[in-house]
Amino acid sequence: MSFFPGRDPEPGDACAVDSIETLIIPRTSDIGGLEVRRALPTAKRRLVGPFIFFDRMGPALLRAGEAIDVKPHPHIGLSTVTYLFDGRIRHRDSLGTEMVIEPGDVNLMTAGHGIVHSERSPEEMRGNPQSISGLQTWLALPDALEEMTPVFANTAAADLPTIRDRDFEARIIIGALHGAGSPVTQYSETLYADIRIAPGGRFLIPAIAEERAIYILDGAVQISGEIFPADRLLAFRQGDEIVVSAAQNTSGGAHIMLFGGAALSSKRYIWWNFVSSSKERIEQAKEEWRTGRFDIVPGDEKEFVPLPQG
Structure with missing residues (x-):
């Protein structure tokens, strides 16, 4: 979730596989019983294609009386991309959108010049234990679209293409892979896929x-004879085919999750929930939030996250 104050990830040990440029070990934070691992951004690797933020939520079981708020x-x-493996989250935003995100759906919320949203456990699920597991990633917008009109889109799990082989099953979330293409909008060339590899199987x-x-x-x-455990991010060298x-x-x-795309044409700055090619634009957004000039979220007007200090 975008508000979690996760600690910065750290680079891993040197890797013997030439095709792997960067190995990142995410830092783990426990936020109210929900474990969150942040893999991007790091000092060593800021982006992979347009992906500038990568959080792994859970898996966790929230006890009765606990909730995501x-x-x-x-x-x-x-653009924020919310993708759940388990659990449900109610999304509301300043465009007037209200919906419950289901496992396997793709929630693509594109902020452009500015949007406000909240993410909470659905009211009907409160009071009972809730499982939660998923990913939230951010895609930096290309230069020409940084100030676009905000838009929200949800794509149901049933509308995402899945390719199957005896070795693997791959759901294409954004972009195209092995001849299958997702209907989810791309603002720059993006690749995002959810891949399950069978025991002893391979994926190219x-x-x-x-x-x-x-x-x-x-x-x-296993890649080129070297084994990598869970909760590692591996960024690959350009131009190499990789067998996992x-x-x-x-x-x-x-x-595994496969992600990436075309590199952005200019540098990106990130501060709190703001991403921009301009430091001045981020300062402007900070002042706009501090002085209440962003839109409100219909149905969730009473609370807000204050601007962090520093």
């Missing part, structure tokens, strides 16, 4: 995107 907070210059990552990385969710993977295998000692196979 992300109060209204602003964004500029990015073609050199179709300028920048590519995987995040290992479960199990362990489920490590032999992982009886349940491996679950």
Whole structure:
């Protein structure tokens, strides 16, 4: 979730696989019983394609009486992508959108010049134990679209293409892979896929995107003879085909996210929930939030996340 004050990730040990440019070990924060691992951004690697932020939420079980309550907070210059494996979250935003995100759906909220949203456990689920597991990623918008009109889009899980082989099952979230293409809007060339590799199976990552990385969710993977455990981000060298295998000692196979796309044409700055190619624009957004000039979230007007100090 975008408000979680996760600690910065750290680079991993040197890797013997030439095709791997960067190994990142996410830092883990416990936020009210919900474990959050932040893999991007880091000092060593700021972006992979347009991906400037990568948070792994859970898996966790919230006890009866516990809930996710992300109060209204602003964004500029990015698209948030919320993708759940388990659990449900009610999304509200300043465009008037209100909907419950279901597992496997893609929630793409594009902030452009400014949007405010909240993310909370649905009222009908409160009072009972709730499981939650998923990802929230941010895509920096290209220069020409940083100040676009905000827009929200939800794509149901059933509308996402899935490719199957005896070795793997891959759901295409954004972009195209192995001949299948997602209907989710791209504002710059983007690749995002949810891939489950069967025990002893292999998956070929073609050199179709300028920048590519995987995040290992479960199990362990083998690349060029080296084994990598869960909760590692591996960013690959441009132009190389990568074969990812489920490590032999992982009886349940491996679950990975593949992501990346074309590199942005200019540098991006990130401060709190704001992303921009201009430091001055971020300062402007800070002042706008501090002085109440962003729009309100209908149905969630009473609370908000204050501007952080410093």
